[in-house]
Amino acid sequence: MSCVGTEVRFLLSSGFCLLLWLLVFASPAIAETWLCDGDPITVERTTLAQDAIGPMAGPIPNSADGTLPGDGIVLRWRDLKLQLPRTNNSGAPSYTDGRWWWRVDDPDHPEFRQRRGSIVTYACESQVADANPLSSRNS
Numbered sequence: 001m002s003c004v005g006t007e008v009r010f011l012l013s014s015g016f017c018l019l020l021w022l023l024v025f026a027s028p029a030i031a032e033t034w035l036c037d038g039d040p041i042t043v044e045r046t047t048l049a050q051d052a053i054g055p056m057a058g059p060i061p062n063s064a065d066g067t068l069p070g071d072g073i074v075l076r077w078r079d080l081k082l083q084l085p086r087t088n089n090s091g092a093p094s095y096t097d098g099r100w101w102w103r104v105d106d107p108d109h110p111e112f113r114q115r116r117g118s119i120v121t122y123a124c125e126s127q128v129a130d131a132n133p134l135s136s137r138n139s
Helices: 003-025 048-053
Strands: 031-036 039-046 072-077 080-085 094-096 100-103 111-116 118-122 124-126
Touching (some): 072 100
Antiparallel strands (some): 031 039, 080 094, 094 100
């Protein structure tokens, strides 16, 4: 085996690792904030499927609202930090890990649920502009 072939493989693998790092950590993250049961909830989209697949020649089935199956969200609420993958359900994108479920069909009232024997639904509403996010009152 030649030394040149080994160097080329090393450079290619290093370049691939750098590219993956840039895609994961340098992707702009846009977070949205609502109030659920009176507490701020922040939702940040992750585009892991798009970053892993790259550009495609044709449309990808079941892409909705700029998301693909395999994408997800990071949800911060109270003392929780949840990473929920996107479901393959039709309609507005929804995210679940089997216990927690999130969907924004109505931007003023997103749906946030938890399965605990039965389904617990948390009342969510949009954050009023200039409201104090640390206050439990949205006024």
